[in-house]
Structures are given as structure tokens and as C-alpha cells.
Amino acid sequence: AQKITQTQPGMFVQEKEAVTLDCTYDTSDPSYGLFWYKQPSSGEMIFLIYQGSYDQQNATEGRYSLNFQKARKSANLVISASQLGDSAMYFCAMRGLNTGTASKLTFGTGTRLQVTL
Amino acid sequence: GAVVSQHPSWVICKSGTSVKIECRSLDFQATTMFWYRQFPKQSLMLMATSNEGSKATYEQGVEKDKFLINHASLTLSTLTVTSAHPEDSSFYICSAQMAGYNSPLHFGNGTRLTVT
Numbered sequence: 001a002q003k004i005t006q007t008q009p010g011m012f013v014q015e016k017e018a019v020t021l022d023c024t025y026d027t028s029d030p031s032y033g034l035f036w037y038k039q040p041s042s043g044e045m046i047f048l049i050y051q052g053s054y055d056q057q058n059a060t061e062g063r064y065s066l067n068f069q070k071a072r073k074s075a076n077l078v079i080s081a082s083q084l085g086d087s088a089m090y091f092c093a094m095r096g097l098n099t100g101t102a103s104k105l106t107f108g109t110g111t112r113l114q115v116t117l
Numbered sequence: 118g119a120v121v122s123q124h125p126s127w128v129i130c131k132s133g134t135s136v137k138i139e140c141r142s143l144d145f146q147a148t149t150m151f152w153y154r155q156f157p158k159q160s161l162m163l164m165a166t167s168n169e170g171s172k173a174t175y176e177q178g179v180e181k182d183k184f185l186i187n188h189a190s191l192t193l194s195t196l197t198v199t200s201a202h203p204e205d206s207s208f209y210i211c212s213a214q215m216a217g218y219n220s221p222l223h224f225g226n227g228t229r230l231t232v233t
Binding site: 035037042043044045046047050091104105106107108109110 | 151159160161163166208210212221222223224225226227229
């Protein structure tokens with residue numbers, strides 16, 4: 001079984017500042033993938049970043065970086081230089097990479113980020 | 118990038134009627150698609166896994182006779198909410214995955230269903 005925990009229901013950050021959204025996970029799969037998605041108020045799910053459990057380096061994609069600490073089972077998303085358009089719901093998700101659990105994503109409860117002036 | 122198109126984006130229907138939602142992968146083939154349901158201010162809950170050419174796999178607690186899924190081709194999956202009731206009102210969103218173990222799921226824009 002897999003479980004994703006996002007303990008921050010809501011976060012505020014000032015424009016141009018950096019913000020960290022927390023995500024911890026639990027899984028029995030030896031290899032797994034971790035994902036972050038952004039959901040604006042319009043509803044679509046936008047893929048942001050991916051981290052594989054065996055990746056040696058933390059993933060980065062533009063202003064997004066993933067602080068992956070495998071021993072602590074955490075995969076926090078860091079957004080640098082926040083912009084007003086970053087205001088949205090953010091979901092952490094994971095899936096096992098073994099047959100049978102592959103592809104099926106398990107989502108956390110989400111964190112609502114509000115970027116202020 | 119991979120594009121998943123979902124239609125309609127919103128629908129209002131009367132109790133007792135059926136509603137069909139389409140999910141298409143526009144620029145890639147998807148042997149597997151997923152249907153999620155999202156209640157307001159909540160996370161996405163997987164309803165079923167749609168497999169091309171075979172029966173869908175439903176999650177526990179999801180009525181397969183209520184939520185009919187058909188994956189007729191490598192680019193199209195449909196979800197039909199049969200005999201809809203107000204409690205079926207929700208946001209339904211589909212997703213598809215490209216080949217590759219580390220490929221992300223790409224989501225449609227979702228369908229907001231309101232049953233009156």
C-alpha cells in the first residue's frame with residue numbers, strides 16, 4: 001500500500017520569495033516515482049516535476065525543485081521566485097514501479113498555495 | 118507535450134439520465150487511462166483503470182454498473198454515469214500515460230457534472 005501525506009492545508013508566500021511544500025510518503029515498493037502536480041482553480045492538473053527513487057540527484061525543472069530525502073521518506077517541492085500565477089492547489093503523488101502497482105498514482109490531500117503581493 | 122482532451126468540460130443533467138464523458142489522448146497512444154473523481158476541496162480519488170480492449174478495473178467501493186467505462190481504442194476512453202443522481206455531482210478527470218516507467222500521467226481538463 002502507498003500513502004502520501006501533505007500536512008499543510010494552506011500556505012502563503014510573498015511574491016518573489018521561495019516556498020517549500022511538504023510531502024512525506026510511505027510505500028513497500030522498492031522502486032517508486034514521486035510527482036508533483038499543480039491544480040489551478042480552473043481544475044486541470046498540470047505536471048510539474050518527477051523524482052525517481054533511485055535517482056541520484058534531486059530533480060529540478062525551472063523554478064521547481066524537489067528536495068528528495070529518501071531516508072526520511074520526504075519529497076518536498078520548492079518553488080523559487082514565486083509568482084502570482086503560482087497560486088493554486090498542489091498535489092504530491094506517487095506510484096510504485098513494479099508490475100501491478102505501476103502507473104496507478106496515489107495522491108496526497110493537497111496544499112493550497114496563495115502568493116501575495 | 119502530451120495532450121489529453123476531455124469533453125465535455127461541464128454538464129448539467131436531470132436525475133435519472135445518463136451522461137457520457139470522453140477522454141482522448143491527442144498525440145500519443147495510451148493503453149491505459151485512469152478515471153478520477155474529485156469532491157470540492159479534496160484530493161483526487163481513483164475510480165477505475167481503463168484498459169484498451171479489456172474490462173476496466175474498478176477501485177473498491179466504485180459501482181461498475183453505475184460508472185461504465187469503455188476503452189475502445191488506444192486514444193479514447195469513455196466514462197458513462199448511468200441513472201445519475203445528485204450525489205454523483207462531482208468533478209471527474211481522466212488521465213493517460215505515455216510509455217516509459219517514469220512518464221507522468223497527463224490529465225484532461227476535467228468535467229464538472231451537476232445533477233439536478
